[in-house]
Amino acid sequence: xxxxxxxxxxxxxxxxxxxxxxxxxxxxxxxxxxxxxxxxxxxxxxxxxxxxxxxxxxxxxxxxxxxxxxxxxxxxxxxxxxxxxxxxxxxxxxxxxxxxxxxxxxxxxxxxxxxxxxxxxxxxxxxxxxxxxxxxxxxxxxxxxxxxxxxxxxxxxxxxxxxxxxxxxxxxxxxx
Numbered sequence: 001x002x003x004x005x006x007x008x009x010x011x012x013x014x015x016x017x018x019x020x021x022x023x024x025x026x027x028x029x030x031x032x033x034x035x036x037x038x039x040x041x042x043x044x045x046x047x048x049x050x051x052x053x054x055x056x057x058x059x060x061x062x063x064x065x066x067x068x069x070x071x072x073x074x075x076x077x078x079x080x081x082x083x084x085x086x087x088x089x090x091x092x093x094x095x096x097x098x099x100x101x102x103x104x105x106x107x108x109x110x111x112x113x114x115x116x117x118x119x120x121x122x123x124x125x126x127x128x129x130x131x132x133x134x135x136x137x138x139x140x141x142x143x144x145x146x147x148x149x150x151x152x153x154x155x156x157x158x159x160x161x162x163x164x165x166x167x168x169x170x171x172x173x174x175x176x
Contacts, residue, residue: 013101015092021049022057022095023088023145029067030083030142037069037076057095064094083146089137099133102126 024047025040032038040058044051058077061067066086067077079086092099100106104114105126111117 016096017053018057019092019096021047021053022061023091024049025054025057026061026066026079026086026091026142027145029077029079030086030146033079033083037074037078039076042076060095061091064090066090066094079142083143084141086142087138088140088142088145089134091142092137099130099137101129101133105130 025043028043028046029038040051040054043049044054058067058069062069062077065080068080069075069077089099098106098108103109104117104120104123114120117123
């Protein structure tokens, strides 16, 4: 039976630029929390991100209720809540939508859409992965990201490699 996936197809789970840039912008707003609005031009300068892209993301974040804008010469954007009350998951969902490694574990999946639904051996893996991703993102706040850049690695430690019995070389490089 042919599944229809070309031999040259690759599998990649990456964070989109929308989610990545949106989170970078929100961490700048978190740093400025309590100091008044911050302009997108300032975020663009600090983060080296395109202003036009930030404008699109800011509009989404405003519609999603995470930021508010003030017009005028001293205007800009500010968080609608304290950074400790805004999770990374909220930011990602507002700019990107639900985080789901495969379609069949998304909240809006319609049961019966996949012919392999009852026989799929990998679906439990994708459900566990989605639950883990959601847990890490929902338990991490903007305040935590701003306070401690190393926090993300503590929430998602590298796995123990069975053949070496210790954490991988990536961690060794990160701490070198």
